[in-house]
Amino acid sequence: MPHQNTGAIKTVKKGDFLMQEGQKGDCAYIIETGRVEIMIRKNGAPEIIGTRGAGALLGEMAMIDDQPRTASVRALEDCTVLVISREDFIRRAENADPILRMVTKVILARYRDMLSRTESIAAPDSKKTDYSKQENDRDLHAIAVNTIKTFNELKSGLENGELLLHFQPIVDLDGYSIAGFEALARWQHPEKGMISPGVFIPVAEESGLIVDISRWALEESCKAAEIFKNITGAETAPFISVNFSVQDFLEAGFFSHVTRIIEKHKTPPENIHLEITESLLMEKPHIAKEALQQCQDYGIEISIDDFGTGYSSLSYLHAFPISTLKIDQSFIRSMLAQESSFQLVKSIIALAKNLDMRVIAEGIEHAEEAAALKNLDCEYCQGYWFAKPQPLEDAAALLQSWTPPEIQTGQKAGER
Known part of the structure; x- marks a missing residue:
C-alpha cells in the first residue's frame, strides 16, 4: 500500500x-x-x-x-x-x-x-x-x-507560494530612523483570503511544518535584506528579525541550516536577527544555549519576543547570549493608564541596560506612548503608529521615502 x-x-x-x-x-x-x-x-x-x-x-x-x-x-x-x-x-x-x-x-x-x-x-x-x-x-x-x-492546505500553500512575508519597521527613537524590520508570515489562501497567523501558526507548530516555514521565512528575509541594503547602502542597512520556534531548535543541524541560507544569499550575519520566545529558554535550555551561542559567535543577534509574558528568570537572561529584549505590547498599551504597567516597562528597560541589552517596545499606537518610552531611554519601538506590517514592495517604498514622525504633534510617520 x-x-x-x-x-x-x-x-x-x-x-x-x-x-x-x-x-x-x-x-x-x-x-x-x-x-x-x-x-x-x-x-x-x-x-x-x-x-x-x-x-x-x-x-x-x-x-x-x-x-x-x-x-x-x-x-x-x-x-x-x-x-x-x-x-x-x-x-x-x-x-x-x-x-x-x-x-x-x-x-x-x-x-x-x-x-x-x-x-x-x-x-x-x-x-x-x-x-x-x-x-x-x-x-x-x-x-x-x-x-x-x-x-x-497549509502544506500545499507553502509549496504553491501562498505564504508571504509582511515587514513592520522597527524605529530608532534617537533619530527616528528605520533601524530594522520584523518579518511576519502571512497566508493568502486562494479561496478563504488572508488567514490569521493565530490560526495557522499553532497548526504548523503542532505538526512540525513550522520548521519548513521558518527556513522559508529566513530565505525570503535574506532576499529582502539585499533589497533594503540597495536602498540605504551597506553602512546603514536595516536588520531583519525572523521568528523561530522551539521546534526549529530541536531540528538536527539547526545552526548549519541557518548559516547555509545566509551564506547562499551572501547576507551579512549582522543584518539578520533571530527572534525567539521565553518558552525556548525554559523548555530546552541546554539545546537553546548551544545553538544561540553558535549564532552569536557567527554574528547573528538574538532577541526575546514578548518579554514579560513568560516565566524566564534573571539567571536565564544572564546565562544566554541575548542581545535584545522586546517588551510585550500588552504592557505598552496600559502603561499610560496603569502605574503598575508603567513601572514594569521602566524596570525592564533598566534591567536590559544593566545587562548590556537593547530594548524594543512593541505595539506603539499613539504618539504619547512613543514619547514616554523615549523619556525612559528605550532605544527602539515598533507599532501601528509608525507603520503596519506590509508587503515587501511597500516596505521598500516606505524605507526609501521615510519621513521621521513628529512626536510632539502626534503626526504619524510619513504624514506631511
Missing part, C-alpha cells in the same frame, strides 16, 4: 475495502461522509461485527501498535475519509493536540466495550443518553478534522 500523508482525502466506492485484515497498519482514517461495515474472519468465514458512519475513527489500534490490521472495513455506500499517518500521529502525540485526544477517547471506549463483552466495537447503547458527552465528542471531532484540513 502506498504511503499516505495526513490530511489527504481518500474516496472509497460502495463495495470497496478501505482496509483489509492482515494489512500493515500505517495510518488511520476519519470518515467524513458515508457508512462502512467492519468484519473479522471467524472459523474461516467473514463475520460482520458492526457499522460506522461520519465522524468515526478507524484503524487507529493497528497504527498505534504498528501491527497488521485485525479487521476489514468495507464501504456500504460511497465514502470520503481523512487520512492520519502513523508518522504524523507520533509527532503530534508529544503535543497532546486534539487528534491525540480523539484517538485516546476511542481507545478507551473500545477497551470498555471489550470488558463489557459487547459484540459491537462501537460504544454500547445506553437507555439514558449523555447529550453533553455527545456534544463534546462532536466538538472534538470538528477540531481534529479542521486541524487536519488546515495542515494539509
Whole structure:
C-alpha cells in the first residue's frame, strides 16, 4: 500500500475495502461522509461485527501498535475519509493536540466495550443518553478534522507560494530612523483570503511544518535584506528579525541550516536577527544555549519576543547570549493608564541596560506612548503608529521615502 500523508482525502466506492485484515497498519482514517461495515474472519468465514458512519475513527489500534490490521472495513455506500499517518500521529502525540485526544477517547471506549463483552466495537447503547458527552465528542471531532484540513492546505500553500512575508519597521527613537524590520508570515489562501497567523501558526507548530516555514521565512528575509541594503547602502542597512520556534531548535543541524541560507544569499550575519520566545529558554535550555551561542559567535543577534509574558528568570537572561529584549505590547498599551504597567516597562528597560541589552517596545499606537518610552531611554519601538506590517514592495517604498514622525504633534510617520 502506498504511503499516505495526513490530511489527504481518500474516496472509497460502495463495495470497496478501505482496509483489509492482515494489512500493515500505517495510518488511520476519519470518515467524513458515508457508512462502512467492519468484519473479522471467524472459523474461516467473514463475520460482520458492526457499522460506522461520519465522524468515526478507524484503524487507529493497528497504527498505534504498528501491527497488521485485525479487521476489514468495507464501504456500504460511497465514502470520503481523512487520512492520519502513523508518522504524523507520533509527532503530534508529544503535543497532546486534539487528534491525540480523539484517538485516546476511542481507545478507551473500545477497551470498555471489550470488558463489557459487547459484540459491537462501537460504544454500547445506553437507555439514558449523555447529550453533553455527545456534544463534546462532536466538538472534538470538528477540531481534529479542521486541524487536519488546515495542515494539509497549509502544506500545499507553502509549496504553491501562498505564504508571504509582511515587514513592520522597527524605529530608532534617537533619530527616528528605520533601524530594522520584523518579518511576519502571512497566508493568502486562494479561496478563504488572508488567514490569521493565530490560526495557522499553532497548526504548523503542532505538526512540525513550522520548521519548513521558518527556513522559508529566513530565505525570503535574506532576499529582502539585499533589497533594503540597495536602498540605504551597506553602512546603514536595516536588520531583519525572523521568528523561530522551539521546534526549529530541536531540528538536527539547526545552526548549519541557518548559516547555509545566509551564506547562499551572501547576507551579512549582522543584518539578520533571530527572534525567539521565553518558552525556548525554559523548555530546552541546554539545546537553546548551544545553538544561540553558535549564532552569536557567527554574528547573528538574538532577541526575546514578548518579554514579560513568560516565566524566564534573571539567571536565564544572564546565562544566554541575548542581545535584545522586546517588551510585550500588552504592557505598552496600559502603561499610560496603569502605574503598575508603567513601572514594569521602566524596570525592564533598566534591567536590559544593566545587562548590556537593547530594548524594543512593541505595539506603539499613539504618539504619547512613543514619547514616554523615549523619556525612559528605550532605544527602539515598533507599532501601528509608525507603520503596519506590509508587503515587501511597500516596505521598500516606505524605507526609501521615510519621513521621521513628529512626536510632539502626534503626526504619524510619513504624514506631511
